[in-house]
Amino acid sequence: MTTRTIGIIMNGVTGRMGYRQHLVRSILAIRDDGGLLLPDGTRLQVEPILVGRNAAKLEEIATRHGLEHWTTDLDAALADPRWDVFADFAVTSARADALRKAIAAGKAIYTEKPTAETSAEAFELAGLAAAAGVPNGVVHDKLYLPGLRKLRRLIDSGFFGKVLSVRGEFGYWVFEGDWQTAQRPSWNYRKQDGGGIVVDMFPHWNYVLEQLFGRVESVYARAVTHIEERTDEQGSAYEATADDAAYGVFDLAGGITAQINSSWAVRVDRDELVEFQVDGTDGSAVAGLFGCRIQPRTATPKPVWNPDLKDERDYRGQWLEVPDNEEFGNGFRAQWEDFLRDLVAGRPHPYDLLSGARGVALAEAGLRSSAEGRRIDLPELALPTGAEPRLQADSADSADSAVGTEPTDKAARTETVGARA
Ligand SMILES: NC(=O)c1ccc[n+]([C@@H]2O[C@H](COP(=O)([O-])OP(=O)(O)OC[C@H]3O[C@@H](n4cnc5c(N)ncnc54)[C@H](O)[C@@H]3O)[C@@H](O)[C@H]2O)c1
Numbered sequence: 001m002t003t004r005t006i007g008i009i010m011n012g013v014t015g016r017m018g019y020r021q022h023l024v025r026s027i028l029a030i031r032d033d034g035g036l037l038l039p040d041g042t043r044l045q046v047e048p049i050l051v052g053r054n055a056a057k058l059e060e061i062a063t064r065h066g067l068e069h070w071t072t073d074l075d076a077a078l079a080d081p082r083w084d085v086f087a088d089f090a091v092t093s094a095r096a097d098a099l100r101k102a103i104a105a106g107k108a109i110y111t112e113k114p115t116a117e118t119s120a121e122a123f124e125l126a127g128l129a130a131a132a133g134v135p136n137g138v139v140h141d142k143l144y145l146p147g148l149r150k151l152r153r154l155i156d157s158g159f160f161g162k163v164l165s166v167r168g169e170f171g172y173w174v175f176e177g178d179w180q181t182a183q184r185p186s187w188n189y190r191k192q193d194g195g196g197i198v199v200d201m202f203p204h205w206n207y208v209l210e211q212l213f214g215r216v217e218s219v220y221a222r223a224v225t226h227i228e229e230r231t232d233e234q235g236s237a238y239e240a241t242a243d244d245a246a247y248g249v250f251d252l253a254g255g256i257t258a259q260i261n262s263s264w265a266v267r268v269d270r271d272e273l274v275e276f277q278v279d280g281t282d283g284s285a286v287a288g289l290f291g292c293r294i295q296p297r298t299a300t301p302k303p304v305w306n307p308d309l310k311d312e313r314d315y316r317g318q319w320l321e322v323p324d325n326e327e328f329g330n331g332f333r334a335q336w337e338d339f340l341r342d343l344v345a346g347r348p349h350p351y352d353l354l355s356g357a358r359g360v361a362l363a364e365a366g367l368r369s370s371a372e373g374r375r376i377d378l379p380e381l382a383l384p385t386g387a388e389p390r391l392q393a394d395s396a397d398s399a400d401s402a403v404g405t406e407p408t409d410k411a412a413r414t415e416t417v418g419a420r421a
Pocket of ligand 1: 012013014015016017018052053089090091092094112113114139141185200
């Protein structure tokens with residue numbers, strides 16, 4: 001069976017997302033399975049090069065997983081034609097500069113969200129990628145959650161009739177770090193380091209809302225810092241300068257109203273850490289990370305408000321669980337696979353830098369709404385050019401030649417990019 005290999009620069013693999021979700025659960029899992037099976041029956045193998053600032057940590061990860069390539073020299077990796085894709089999972093504040101360099105080097109781009117710290121920068125990056133013709137994708141992992149995939153199934157079946165409203169609850173208690181260590185990195189709670197729940201979560205809410213229900217046309221949000229002092233990884237107290245909760249109302253195209261509460265200062269009384277309730281004329285659903293339950297119009301009970309009588313009804317018991325009916329793998333891996341398939345097929349990935357920019361724009365509008373105490377409209381974003389994305393070596397050849405074909409390419413890949421030199 002023919003196997004082609006695609007080289008992926010993985011920037012920020014020592015971090016939480018970079019290591020667990022993108023390296024171990026996605027790229028190494030695909031690699032261990034012998035690559036990705038393509039529609040023509042051939043396989044696309046993946047070869048990562050780990051990039052970061054700390055040589056010792058990179059070497060340790062490379063050794064632990066039997067990986068050949070790592071480097072602290074991002075520029076050298078970007079200049080090396082063996083690497084086709086630049087993937088970024090480093091801190092948000094370092095992202096725009098890295099993406100600009102990678103686009104200039106002609107690499108295909110795959111990146112965590114938010115794609116930049118400001119919508120102007122995020123939009124600029126989307127424009128640069130389009131003008132350079134580089135394929136690009138942005139992590140839209142929530143769309144790949146089993147619960148939201150079942151919700152998508154319900155929408156596609158016409159289950160809801162007319163969708164009226166969406167209510168989302170996201171959050172959990174993030175420890176302050178003093179008497180119990182915090183379960184999230186401290187930069188998340190410092191605005192000056194790119195932290196804040198609006199910046200973190202509104203990009204997710206933007207693609208969830210627009211992909212499932214309709215474009216976000218305006219937002220009203222209240223962003224607050226409930227816990228004002230936290231303790232960092234070194235045990236030092238620091239001022240939490242970023243918002244740790246946001247209460248948002250989003251007006252969607254088609255007249256749907258969405259409300260989403262996001263909080264790192266809430267204790268969980270839900271079945272899952274995120275849940276969306278969707279109410280429609282013909283039925284309602286509550287979707288979480290994994291589960292999704294429904295109540296059709298025809299099975300809707302008739303509660304009667306009576307404060308004089310204790311209500312013995314089991315409201316939760318009146319819902320029906322949507323079955324899986326398929327196997328849902330890791331969502332980050334599933335999107336990587338979609339991205340790679342789009343890449344080798346030479347078609348745009350639907351969740352691109354422009355979609356990422358819309359997410360950043362929503363976060364920015366949410367913070368502005370909170371600061372100004374008013375609703376903010378979101379204009380439609382469009383790129384000036386419609387340049388077709390292509391891989392860097394594509395200019396003269398087909399997409400297939402941009403990724404190597406064994407055995408010649410494999411031989412080339414057995415050399416390091418000077419990583420250990
Ligand atoms: N899709 C999701 O659900 C999701 C969830 C959490 C975080 N994220 C995003 O992933 C990214 C990383 O978040 P994380 O939680 O893994 O953070 P983390 O702090 O665990 O990891 C950050 C990584 O960036 C590196 N880094 C730090 N400062 C840097 C700098 N100045 N230049 C280059 N690299 C630097 C660190 O060494 C580390 O490898 C963020 O952009 C965040 O918004 C996405």
